[in-house]
Amino acid sequence: MNTVHRMDNEVLGMNGEGNQYLTFMLAGEEYGVDILRVQEIKGWDQVTPIPNTPAYIKGVINLRGTIVPIFDLRERFRLEAIAYGPTTVVIVLKIKGEKGERTMGIVVDAVSEVYNINEDALKAAPDFGQAISTDFVKGLATIDEKMIIVLDIDHLLNSSIVAEAGRLVRD
Template sequence: MDIQTLANDIPVEGEYSLEGIDFIVSGEQFLTFQLDQEQYGVDILCVEEIRSWEQPTKIPNAPAYIKGVINMRGVIVPIVDLRMKFNIGKPEYSEITVVIVLTVEANHQSRTIGFVVDAVSEVLNAEENEILNAPVFGGCIPAHFIKGLVNVGDNVVTLLDVEALQVIEKHTVNC
């Protein structure tokens, strides 16, 4: 094969399109997961890692929803059980229970926290106009944790505000 034949095989700029690649989207992407029978989602850009459930090291006098901490490549990561935090049924840990590790950059600081969920579902693509405001009706999840709602077929996915999830409320200890 000579150099001219090779040169003819090089695509010209704009000659080929990237058909069939569906990960390039406009709008936002959310990692969806399950708590009890409900679907929730978090901004996929904040997802650091998805880990299988492992019993974390307990922290004395921590709120009940803080399961403890894990060492993730030298970073100490608090683990929060979202079922317990939002009072959604009794937490059960099985082979499909996972920890979604989220990192948020705010005020030039990075904060990493892991959240125990029942199972990871899929990646949801949502255009800005598809994200609806959550009605204020006093559900299990306080309104400041909800970024919006998205209709997916016959189901509704509740999108959670990752920055609000990162705040661990002050806990008083009765010693």
Template sequence: MTQKKTTDDKVDKIEKIQILSFVLDQERFGVEISNIQEVLEYRSVTPVPRTPTYMLGVINLRGQVVPVIDLRSYFNMQLAAPTVNSCIIIVDVKIEGEETSIGLLADSVQEVVELNVDDISPPPKIGSRIRSEFIYGMVKHDEYFIILLRVSRIFSQEDLTDIQDVTVNVNNLATDESEL
């Protein structure tokens, strides 16, 4: 938080947040840094049978099974194969009160941006290709707009249950195989 002096020498507090900006289908999105565990270079994802189409599969992150979601697919955008610039953003979400890591596939990660909360505009009523409940605002940064995503609302409860079931099933399978 920074401070600025007003004309009558009172100190007003300017609330700031940091976001990680990333690209999906040539649009810029942002997620608050506080929701992000880490950013990985794209790596091979192990497909899991009978999962929703938006779920690419799972990765092993230091012994932890992490499901990876293709945000393009989830947001009904045109699909594209991962490139050298693609990244997996590991975010923490609560599923039934428990913190769970989920990987979000992005076309590329741009930068960490510090924003004044006052500069954030409300989400647009029209014009966005994704549902407005996922968005908590938009902000102009340099010459482009960043759509700010609300990580806690991207996935429905049903989606989160599916994601958790896949993670548990893969973990159980790995445990069963290690006991052989």
């Protein structure tokens, strides 16, 4: 019963049950974020770097009058950095934190799909070892034999802000 239901969701792509997730590509893997948190998707544009911040914080942009920080997710996950290409996009997300909602952007290789994923179809992530702490993963979902890593973006980005990597002396 459960499987049938889930297949329905997959086929229809949208149903009252389950949450919709926007997925994006990062170094060949597909990651998902809750679509209700996505404010907009925009192309990569010049940013103003913020001094003394970790390299994965690319800088800030002007999003219709508000200053929005942009994070490079590849660098955040310590994946190999690549040159930004035509499919490189910035996903602007609404992040919930202690001080209320903030707007932040993540740079990813490309956006992929929108899927419906049932809460109970999310499997707990095994310990990955190094790159991505399991803290940041809400769960794993399987769709069409593909694995989708559903991220806990609140935790990921809030902790990314706090991370003090700014070494004052570098030379």
